[in-house]
Amino acid sequence: MTGCSDEAIVERVKSGETDAFGLLVQKYQDRVYSTILNYVNSVEEATDLAQEAFVKAFFALKRFQGSSAFYTWLYRIAVNTAIDYLRKRPAVRIDSLEDDRFREAGFEPAAGRSADPEHALALKEQKQLVRDAIAALSEKLRTALILHDVEGLSQEEVADILNCPVGTVKSRVSRARSELRVALEGYLDGG
């Protein structure tokens, strides 16, 4: 049953077999959740929005023509759900990543880093700071970066999801990385 292709499951759902949609949820819930989490930075909100994205996908399924892969279509819904939510949510943008915030989180400059027993905790907090730096990017750069560098989708897949040329994705990813390099200046091994 779980070996069914996405297209076959989609057809079953379209023909009224609602429970078959559960197979798609099971298959893609981690990817949808993970993508949304990287937008909203909150487990609770990401769980809620992931559910919402699947509900939207379910009701929109009758309009899904299969011109793109189901999962890229689903990613598109997930990304739009997260972006719509962020547009409505009071802004929590990080305008600048002050040195003090980095140090408080144990994000030491690479030169002064040591094998501290608290390193694991610091690492977790550092991840949060990278997430904050991502949150400070523009919507377009952030989306390309999350899909390509965080979720590991190919440039072609990202282009399909965003409905734009591959060259645009390359350029956005490159600019996003460049902005992150500047934002995290002094805290990277290469610095």
Next chain:
Amino acid sequence: MESDCRNVAALISDFVDGSLGPREQALVASHIEGCERCRREVERTREIVARLDSLGGNRAPLYLWPCVARRIDERRTRRSLSSRFRIMPGWRMVLIPAAAAAAVAFFLLGPMHPAGPKLPQSPAAVAQASAELSAYMQAYSQFRSAQPLSDRAAIAAAAHLEREDAPPR
């Protein structure tokens, strides 16, 4: 050298991804061997990419399907209810006379607004307007009882409700 660095800077992201053509890949590799600044940029970019990679692959904290299924059911119920209320004939029958009464009342009371029409000047005119309103309401009421499903939307609504209420074959 400076212009080489600018050219290379534009290629660093793709170089790190390994998505350059063989000639460009070799060009950047050769340049960063002799250029400390560009080499550092490549290393920083690699670290950024590694850190970003570590943010992915999060697992959903619970199996989402039961929650998603419940939301789907709730939304279906809500949609069904709202569609019934939107087309229910009785609902229209309350709204239409109410709108008509409001229109007549506005006609009569309009002169309270400085730019509105004048009030009927004589008691006879007021009585006539009231009589017209009563007659309209009475006629509508008779019409409603005699032909409750006389407009197209109401007929469609009745058919829809019949279909929904029909027992399964």
